Amino acid sequence: MATRNALYTPLTLAVLALVVGPIGIAVFVLGFGLGDSPCVLCWAQRTGMVLIALTGLFVIRFGPRPRYIGLAVLLAGFGLYMGLRHSSLHLWRDVGQGFSAEILGAHTYTWSMFIYWACVVMMGALLLMLKDGEAASEARRLRPLERVTLWLFLVAAAGNAVQAFASTGPPPYMGQGDPVRFSFNPGNWVWSLEEWTPSPVSLRGRWAIEKPDAALASIDPASSPLANVPVLPAARRANLGLPLDGPITDLAYDAPTDRFLVTTEKGIYITDGTFGRVVRHTVVDTGFSVDLARFAAGAFLGSDTVMAVSENKSYVILRENDKADAAANYRYFLASFDKFDEVSRSRFTTVRAKMMYVMSAAFDPASGSVYTVTVPNTRVKRLVVSRFDRRDMTLSEEFTPALAPGSGLAFKTEKGSLDSFYATGAAFAGGKLYVISAAFGTLLTIDPQARAVIGAFSVPGLERPIGLAIKGSEAFIVDADGAITVVPLP
């Protein structure tokens, strides 16, 4: 009997703690006392705790039968999922923000993760105390503490039933996404059917964003939302015949050294000013530490410092060094270990562009700023320009450009917007940000001070533009197949 008490006493205390603690506080203090109303997900999380407590009472009453233990494990496992799923709606917010009430500084839905985890730990500890053959126990006679716990459970369940009736109503009403505060006055009760409204089922919801691809954009200038876009004819064309490790993804140019930067998905190449030869290159281990995925853009941050920006807005900064330690650089590079040192690799964080990828980057030495421009996806269609301060690589400005008044630009329709432009290359010159769009084959000129598009030019002959560099008075636009189109800078 001593061994049995060693099992049932801590189990009873655990159930009691669950009933009096999270379940009781939730309904009697937060609900009836402070007017807090659970949302539809909170209700399920709370119900799961009530069900775990009830399963514990089954064990107390009928012994540790395998089906009770199995059900408790299932409930705790589903509860952990519920806690993570619900908390994920708010975990990314700024400090202190969230939904509904706090307990000890943490919002209620985040507590459920800890509580369900504690249930799992408690179950494991109790199972360790279980003796062979004990699972076949008959119905037990309840001890006073156990009887009190069961009564308290019934009180808590009844309290929850009352709150559920007031907050969610009788069938077919159910919990709401944003419930109004609890009240005993029926005049204040709001019963809703909103959760029954048909809506798509998705695994990752709004986070399911397809990877960017310039091939997804229509190059046809006739489908541009802009009216009467002037044509910018090519001054000349050429083909990039460099030995690269893969398809080219961007261009950049450094005037003081008259050199181009060419990026591939993993490669960084510095060429002479005519694309005649590669003077220095390396291939970055994009999987080491920060997930760099695929380089989509590149820029010179100085004459000896280059940056490659990935489609996921992660970046790596390299500095040229003829005496780089090849052994030390093994971790960073896959080839050519002694040409660069890695300065840093990290990630840009945006606000408006959080759910969007980028395929372009430009550096403005005058302001010491790195610019990125987004590409639209099936869920988020918006043109977002983000500026990051070079000193801390932190977001310092972000805007969605409008058409500049007096630019002569206009949309074809009243509902026209810049959202469908697909920025695959960017470069900075003369205080202006130039952006090549794989959609409509259009070169956009953006004035960062005015936060406006001040020019748009259709460039004929482009197939899938993915990079842009400016050298002097010319813009070099490169297609994915390495074809370069040179146009005069508008």
Add this chain to the structure above:
Amino acid sequence: MWHHSAVEFLNFILIFTAGYLVLRRPERQRLAFGLLVTSCLLMATLFLIGARGSILPGLNY
């Protein structure tokens, strides 16, 4: 529609009933356990209805 009766209030009625049977009618263990399992399924169903727009936690994967 069966699921039109799957609401939080009803669920707590089931839970209360199961708890009452455990306390006062232990000989109805099978019925009590059936109510418990039913309530678990309703709870999971209600949560999944609320979470159907993004079944996995909405985080950067």
